[in-house]
Amino acid sequence: MAPNILIIGATGAIGKHITQQIVSAKSSFGRLAILTSEKTANTKTSELEKLKGEGIQVFVGDLTVEEDMKKAYQGIDVVVSAVGRGVIETQIPLIKWASEASVSRFFPSEYGTDIEHDSKSPNEKPHQLKLKVRAFAKTINNVKLTYLVTGPYSDMFIAPGKVGSWDVKVREATLLGDGNNRIAFTAMADVGKLVVGCLQHPAESEGVLIVNSFTATPNEILAEIESQTASKWKTTYISLDELKKLEKEMWETGNPTATTATLRRIWTEGGTLYDRPRDNGLIGEPNMKTLAEQIKQVIQKQMKA
Numbered sequence: 638m639a640p641n642i643l644i645i646g647a648t649g650a651i652g653k654h655i656t657q658q659i660v661s662a663k664s665s666f667g668r669l670a671i672l673t674s675e676k677t678a679n680t681k682t683s684e685l686e687k688l689k690g691e692g693i694q695v696f697v698g699d700l701t702v703e704e705d706m707k708k709a710y711q712g713i714d715v716v717v718s719a720v721g722r723g724v725i726e727t728q729i730p731l732i733k734w735a736s737e738a739s740v741s742r743f744f745p746s747e748y749g750t751d752i753e754h755d756s757k758s759p760n761e762k763p764h765q766l767k768l769k770v771r772a773f774a775k776t777i778n779n780v781k782l783t784y785l786v787t788g789p790y791s792d793m794f795i796a797p798g799k800v801g802s803w804d805v806k807v808r809e810a811t812l813l814g815d816g817n818n819r820i821a822f823t824a825m826a827d828v829g830k831l832v833v834g835c836l837q838h839p840a841e842s843e844g845v846l847i848v849n850s851f852t853a854t855p856n857e858i859l860a861e862i863e864s865q866t867a868s869k870w871k872t873t874y875i876s877l878d879e880l881k882k883l884e885k886e887m888w889e890t891g892n893p894t895a896t897t898a899t900l901r902r903i904w905t906e907g908g909t910l911y912d913r914p915r916d917n918g919l920i921g922e923p924n925m926k927t928l929a930e931q932i933k934q935v936i937q938k939q940m941k942a
């Protein structure tokens with residue numbers, strides 16, 4: 638039977654891509670619903686009206702309130718959570734309440750760095766709450782869990798920033814590492830396609846799935862962006878040692894960008910690489926963006942801004 642799906646965090650940065658792709662594939666699914674906060678219901682009215690126009694049921698409620706969630710969970714088979722970093726831990730009760738309702742499958746909000754990549758992973762600060770959610774979920778027997786590990790979003794990585802930067806308007810980039818370190822990226826729209834792939838291949842997508850769109854080094858990104866902008870960019874490099882120093886200082890001074898610095902250090906160190914194939918094939922090998930397509934989109938977006 639086509640599953641009834643509830644999306645939480647549906648209008649967030651990655652949630653909107655996930656929701657858009659689920660809506661595009663709605664003939665594969667049963668009832669589609671989202672749960673959103675009152676604040677979002679009051680501020681993102683046109684976005685929510687558009688979703689309602691597509692036949693999506695919109696519940697307004699508080700994801701920390703059992704009564705609100707149990708109401709939204711009624712008749713739901715699959716919950717896709719895309720909640721933000723600020724509320725990762727609230728997924729512990731969300732999974733518990735799901736296990737007490739009709740829900741048989743839950744996608745906790747991951748869509749990023751592999752929090753169990755290697756022996757250093759358990760000590761990385763940004764991983765702590767997601768690790769807690771995974772540990773709790775292991776105690777639940779009647780709900781199947783899917784953790785989609787996508788690595789960094791290429792849309793966000795190839796952008797102006799404080800820790801590594803790609804600025805199309807001024808043709809300037811700050812590259813992390815020596816420029817030859819490979820990073821496996823996923824484009825944000827592809828995250829949505831990969832979630833749909835999991836929903837359409839339930840038996841093959843239980844547990845942790847390691848997926849991506851493309852793999853590239855900072856120097857390959859630079860070559861592509863220079864070629865597409867037909868210009869030589871001004872470039873500087875932040876070595877891995879300098880990046881580690883910057884990361885340490887950021888944590889010590891309570892800089893809110895510290896999480897980004899840690900994640901980028903992990904990616905620069907090889908934390909998105911594996912000696913086994915990706916799991917895209919298990920879920921129907923959805924069509925993914927190439928580096929060239931992603932760069933084209935990045936240039937268009939930055940030039941429009």
Ligand SMILES: NC(=O)c1ccc[n+]([C@@H]2O[C@H](COP(=O)([O-])OP(=O)(O)OC[C@H]3O[C@@H](n4cnc5c(N)ncnc54)[C@H](OP(=O)(O)O)[C@@H]3O)[C@@H](O)[C@H]2O)c1
Nearest residue numbers: 646649650651673674677720721723746747749788789790
């Ligand atoms: N791989 C990457 O490069 C990358 C980059 C960014 C994020 N991520 C991951 O993607 C997942 C979703 O992150 P996001 O950036 O898309 O989320 P987000 O836009 O910050 O938030 C998504 C939704 O979470 C709900 N929420 C409620 N209270 C919140 C709070 N105090 N703080 C944050 N969110 C709150 C909101 O739902 P309502 O609208 O209903 O209020 C919000 O729309 C996370 O697991 C994050 O780690 C990965």
